[in-house]
Amino acid sequence: MSDLLYPTSTNALAQRRKALTPDAEEVFKVFSQTVFADGALDAKTKQLIAVARPCHPVPLLHQGLHEGGTAA
Numbered sequence: 001m002s003d004l005l006y007p008t009s010t011n012a013l014a015q016r017r018k019a020l021t022p023d024a025e026e027v028f029k030v031f032s033q034t035v036f037a038d039g040a041l042d043a044k045t046k047q048l049i050a051v052a053r054p055c056h057p058v059p060l061l062h063q064g065l066h067e068g069g070t071a072a
Helices: 011-020 022-035 043-055 058-066
Strands: none
Touching: 011 022
16 A cells, blocks of 8 residues: 555546546536635635645544544
């Protein structure tokens, strides 16, 4: 098993994801454009999201549970 939490992003992986869930990419693009449109969120909130997002612990929680840990 790989030590990576997520597979490396490749064109082949993107094409497979698009083939398996054809509408998901378009829905995500529309959502992202709507949320991050001028005026939808103030600049400070956008900055907080950009800083906080990489710190989200969910992948590490799932890895811990997979390795026999328990959720707190």
